[in-house]
Amino acid sequence: MKRSNSNEIIVKEVTSKRDLRKFVQFGIDLYEGNPYYCPPIFFDEVNTFDPKKNPALEVCDHVVYMAYRDGKIVGRIVGIVNHRANEAWGVKKCRFGWFDFIDDHEVFKALLDAVAQWGRSRGMSELNGPVGFTDLDKEGLLIEGFELNAPMASLYTHPYYITHYERYGLTKEVDWIEFQIFPPTEAPERMRRVAKLVEERCGARVIKVKSARELKKRYGYSYFDVLDEAYQKLYNYQPMTERQKRYYCDMYFPILNFDFVTMVANDKDEIIAVGVGMPSLSDALRKCKGKLFPFGWWHLLKALKAKKMTDFDLLLIGVRPDYQNKGINALIFNEMTPYFSQYSIKRVETTSILETNSKNQANFAEFDHIQHKRRRAYTKKL
Numbered sequence: 001m002k003r004s005n006s007n008e009i010i011v012k013e014v015t016s017k018r019d020l021r022k023f024v025q026f027g028i029d030l031y032e033g034n035p036y037y038c039p040p041i042f043f044d045e046v047n048t049f050d051p052k053k054n055p056a057l058e059v060c061d062h063v064v065y066m067a068y069r070d071g072k073i074v075g076r077i078v079g080i081v082n083h084r085a086n087e088a089w090g091v092k093k094c095r096f097g098w099f100d101f102i103d104d105h106e107v108f109k110a111l112l113d114a115v116a117q118w119g120r121s122r123g124m125s126e127l128n129g130p131v132g133f134t135d136l137d138k139e140g141l142l143i144e145g146f147e148l149n150a151p152m153a154s155l156y157t158h159p160y161y162i163t164h165y166e167r168y169g170l171t172k173e174v175d176w177i178e179f180q181i182f183p184p185t186e187a188p189e190r191m192r193r194v195a196k197l198v199e200e201r202c203g204a205r206v207i208k209v210k211s212a213r214e215l216k217k218r219y220g221y222s223y224f225d226v227l228d229e230a231y232q233k234l235y236n237y238q239p240m241t242e243r244q245k246r247y248y249c250d251m252y253f254p255i256l257n258f259d260f261v262t263m264v265a266n267d268k269d270e271i272i273a274v275g276v277g278m279p280s281l282s283d284a285l286r287k288c289k290g291k292l293f294p295f296g297w298w299h300l301l302k303a304l305k306a307k308k309m310t311d312f313d314l315l316l317i318g319v320r321p322d323y324q325n326k327g328i329n330a331l332i333f334n335e336m337t338p339y340f341s342q343y344s345i346k347r348v349e350t351t352s353i354l355e356t357n358s359k360n361q362a363n364f365a366e367f368d369h370i371q372h373k374r375r376r377a378y379t380k381k382l
Contacts, residue, residue, distance in 0.1 A: 009110045010068045011065050011068075011111060012066055012067075013063060013064065014065065017046075020046055020064065023064060027045075027076060027100050028290055030100050031158075036146065036148060036156060038149075038151065038152050038156060039285050039290035040152075040285075041285070041290055041300075045290070048133075054133070054247070055244045056133040058241065058243070059085075059238065060081060060082045062079060062081070062133070063078070063079045063115070064078050064098075065077050065078075076099070076111070077097075077099045077100075077115055078099075078115075079114075079119060080132070081095070082095060082134070082238055084238045085237070088237075088238065088239055091126065093127075094118070094126065094127055094128070094382065095133075096115050096127060096128070096129035097130045097139070099111065099112075100157075105167060108168065109168060112168060115127070119382060120382050125381065126381055127378075127380045128173065128236075130377070130378075131236060134238050134240070134244070135234065135238065138155035139352070139375075140155055140175075140352055141155070141161055141376050141377075141378065142155065142159075142374075142375050143175070143374040143376050145178070145372055146159050148372060151349050152281045152282060152313065154178070154373075154375075155375065170380045171379060171380065172376055173379040174354060174376070175354075176376075177353055177371050178352055178371070178375075179349075179369050179372065180347055180349055180370050180372050181349075181369045182347065182368040183341070183348055191330050191337075194327045195334040197327065198327040201326075202328070203266055203267035204264050204323070204328060204331060206262060206263070206264055206331055207264065207271070208262070208263075209261070212249075216249075221245050221246060222271050223249075224240075224245040225245070226272065226273065226319075227316065227318040228245065229318075230320060230321065255278075256278055257304065259339050259342075260339060262274070262275040262335045264332065271320075272319065272322075273319040273320065275314075275335075276315045276316050277312055277314045277315055277336070277348070278313055279306055279313070280349070281300060281303050281304070281313075284299035284302065308343060308344045309344065310347065311346070311347050311349065312343075312345045312347070314349065314350050325359070333363065350364070
C-alpha cells in the first residue's frame with residue numbers, strides 16, 4: 001500500500017480477481033453517459049491481466065493499482081516493463097496504461113508516482129505512456145476528436161486528461177493520426193491500374209479464404225509472421241513470441257467476416273501482405289456496456305453478421321518489408337472497395353498511423369477522406 005502526499009488518497013495494488021473486476025468496471029463507469037466512448041468486452045479485459053490467458057505477460061512485468069478516496073475508487077493505472085521491447089530498442093522504459101482517473105491532479109499524481117517508484121525499483125529510467133503490453137493493445141492519449149465515435153480498437157480518453165499529463169511534466173514522444181475514409185462505389189481508376197501492374201511485375205495475387213479454419217490449413221500462422229516483420233520498425237514494437245502470434249490469431253480471426261480479410265501471395269504462394277477490417281462494434285458494445293450476458297452477445301453477433309452497415313473499422317494492413325514500396329497496398333484496397341459498396345458502408349475508420357509515416361498515409365490519397373483524430377504517447381525521465 002502506498003499513500004500520496006494527501007492522506008485522503010490511498011493507492012492499493014490489485015491482487016485479487018474480485019478487485020481486478022472492479023478495476024475494469026471503473027474504466028467503464030468513468031465514461032457513463034458519454035456517447036462516443038466504446039467500452040471493452042469485459043471478460044477480454046479481465047483476461048488481459050491473466051498470465052495463463054495473455055502470453056504477452058511472459059515477456060512483461062506488470063503491476064496494477066487503484067486509487068481510493070473515502071473508500072471510493074477514483075483512479076486506476078497499470079505499470080509495465082516489456083523486457084523484449086526494451087531489449088529490441090535499447091531503452092529502459094517503464095510503460096503505463098489503463099490510466100483513468102477523475103478530474104483531480106492529486107489522484108493523477110498519486111497513481112503515476114506509484115508506477116514511477118515501481119519502475120525505478122526495476123532499474124527503469126523513463127516513463128512512457130499511455131501504451132499497453134504490446135503494440136496491439138490500445139495506446140495514445142486522445143488529443144483531437146473527442147466528439148467522434150471511438151472504434152473498439154482505439155483508446156478514448158476525457159479531454160481533461162491532457163492538462164494533468166502536461167502539469168506532471170510529461171512531454172510528447174510521438175503522435176499518431178487517424179483518418180475517416182468515404183469509400184466510392186468502385187475502386188478509383190488509378191488504383192485499378194496500379195493493382196494490375198503490381199500483379200504483372202511482382203507476380204503477386206490476391207488470396208481469398210472463407211474461414212479461419214481454411215486459412216490455418218493453407219498457411220498456418222505465416223500471415224501473422226508478415227505482420228510481425230512489417231511492424232518491426234514501428235514505435236515501441238515488440239517482436240512477438242510464437243505463442244503471442246497464435247494467441248492473437250486464434251482470438252480474433254475466427255470472428256471475422258472473411259469478405260474483409262485480404263491476403264496477397266507471391267509466385268511462391270508465400271503470404272506477403274495482409275489487410276483486415278470488420279464492422280464497427282462500437283454501438284453494440286455501448287448497448288451492452290461490454291457485458292456479453294445476458295443479451296450482449298446478441299448485439300455483437302448481429303453487428304458481426306450484418307449484411308448492411310454504415311461504419312467499418314480498418315484494423316490493420318501489413319506488407320512484408322521486401323515487398324514494401326511496390327504498390328502492394330493497391331491490390332488490397334482494390335479488392336476491398338467492392339465490398340464497401342456491397343455492404344453499403346459509408347464511413348471507414350483507420351487505426352492510428354504515426355504522423356511521420358507518410359507512406360502509410362499515402363494509402364488513402366485515392367479516396368475522399370479527412371484526418372479527424374490525433375493521439376499522443378508521452379515520456380518523462382525517472
